[in-house]
Amino acid sequence: MSTPQSQVGARSCPVAHNPLTQGSPIDTDGPRVSLHAPEFAADPHSAYAEMRRRYGSLVPVELAPSVPATLVIGYRAAVRILNDPERFPADPRTWQRTVPQDSPILPLLEWRPMASRCAGAEFDRYRRAITAGVQAVDLYAMHDIVEEIAIPLINGFCESGRAELISQYVYPLVFEVVNAMLGCPAEIGQQVAAGTAAMLEGVDADKGSQMLAEALMNLVMLKRASPGKDITSVLQQHPAALSDEEVSHHVSELYGTGIEFELNFIANSLLLVLADDRFGGSVLGGNLSSRDALDEVLFNDPPLANLLVSYPRQPILIDDVWLPAHQPVVISMAGCNNDPVIRGTELTGNRSHLAWGIGPHACPAQSLAYLIAQDAIDQLLDALPEIRYDTSAGEPSWRPGPFHRALTALPVTFPATPQLNVRNEHKFMF
Numbered sequence: 001m002s003t004p005q006s007q008v009g010a011r012s013c014p015v016a017h018n019p020l021t022q023g024s025p026i027d028t029d030g031p032r033v034s035l036h037a038p039e040f041a042a043d044p045h046s047a048y049a050e051m052r053r054r055y056g057s058l059v060p061v062e063l064a065p066s067v068p069a070t071l072v073i074g075y076r077a078a079v080r081i082l083n084d085p086e087r088f089p090a091d092p093r094t095w096q097r098t099v100p101q102d103s104p105i106l107p108l109l110e111w112r113p114m115a116s117r118c119a120g121a122e123f124d125r126y127r128r129a130i131t132a133g134v135q136a137v138d139l140y141a142m143h144d145i146v147e148e149i150a151i152p153l154i155n156g157f158c159e160s161g162r163a164e165l166i167s168q169y170v171y172p173l174v175f176e177v178v179n180a181m182l183g184c185p186a187e188i189g190q191q192v193a194a195g196t197a198a199m200l201e202g203v204d205a206d207k208g209s210q211m212l213a214e215a216l217m218n219l220v221m222l223k224r225a226s227p228g229k230d231i232t233s234v235l236q237q238h239p240a241a242l243s244d245e246e247v248s249h250h251v252s253e254l255y256g257t258g259i260e261f262e263l264n265f266i267a268n269s270l271l272l273v274l275a276d277d278r279f280g281g282s283v284l285g286g287n288l289s290s291r292d293a294l295d296e297v298l299f300n301d302p303p304l305a306n307l308l309v310s311y312p313r314q315p316i317l318i319d320d321v322w323l324p325a326h327q328p329v330v331i332s333m334a335g336c337n338n339d340p341v342i343r344g345t346e347l348t349g350n351r352s353h354l355a356w357g358i359g360p361h362a363c364p365a366q367s368l369a370y371l372i373a374q375d376a377i378d379q380l381l382d383a384l385p386e387i388r389y390d391t392s393a394g395e396p397s398w399r400p401g402p403f404h405r406a407l408t409a410l411p412v413t414f415p416a417t418p419q420l421n422v423r424n425e426h427k428f429m430f
Helices: 038-042 044-055 075-082 120-135 139-155 165-182 186-201 205-225 231-237 244-275 277-285 290-300 333-337 366-383
Strands: 058-064 067-072 162-164 306-310 316-318 321-323 329-332 411-413
Touching (some): 075 316, 075 333, 165 186, 165 366, 186 205, 231 244
Antiparallel strands (some): 058 067
């Protein structure tokens, strides 16, 4: 395995040779740690440790070529920032004027009329609507929905004795669950997924953004004409009186987090259960629950490892470092969760991580995300109790990107098993 220094890319030299020291200004023309390099994705934990040694809690990074930012890897600094939206608003409009228009990161972070990109009264209005939409989901009905989606997917590979779980199980399951919650027909959902993937991967990001916008507006128009018991309809009917454009952007965010977050949440947790002896035997044997595995993933490999972006209104001093005005400050949930200052040795039942965020921008769908992930994992383990990670495929590999912690594949083997009985299908409604 390569050394931590070589695992972390930088614009002109690796971290080990970066001349900045703790307490230096982040607003610098010097080398920055590249979060978009494949080397970072391959071994981020070594990278975070080296960052902490070199810089302390605040690290000069590059989100994309020529797009500087500050990465927060200190837990206490992150809590301070997340609880101070007045000094650290989430509105990127001043910043985005300085970013090259062809930058692959711009479509993912640019301003949109939705809660996660706004501050003040705009944020309050949008947050009330999106929270109402999420709370309208019937958690009891969701158990049945996950089961009805999971069983046919498992039947598609259970007789073969092997599978690639991301493409054959996790992604299609999450995709159908999100479509059901939003009241979205499959053909529109496919367009949404393709556009979101292009934006997250930074490949054809402009085309992906256009595809996403068109698909979401088609969904909004459909639900205006024929509302249902779904999140899209709740957003449209909320007293906040969101416009069609505002509804489409909030639905876009639900797709982005619902698919990317939930997919990685389930896949990373399954990898832990199947490949780690501490969890594999215990979860399958009943000593630990899948919920314990989910919690450890939220600590160690959160599905969105670096996000919760804010833009200081003016230069501000944090931990003896000056953060420049209107430049991205990115919270590393993975780095902060593993900060030795707060990290304990026992994770079972410990949920003090930052994977959901804290403060006014904390995720409003935590219970829903937990439920979907736990049910998806339990359905698979109940159906295939002897399932194991396929070690012949080599070590797990990870998709590069500054924000997510995402496996490229999750191959498994198991004894060939007869198909499960499929319950009578019914239309997903909440």
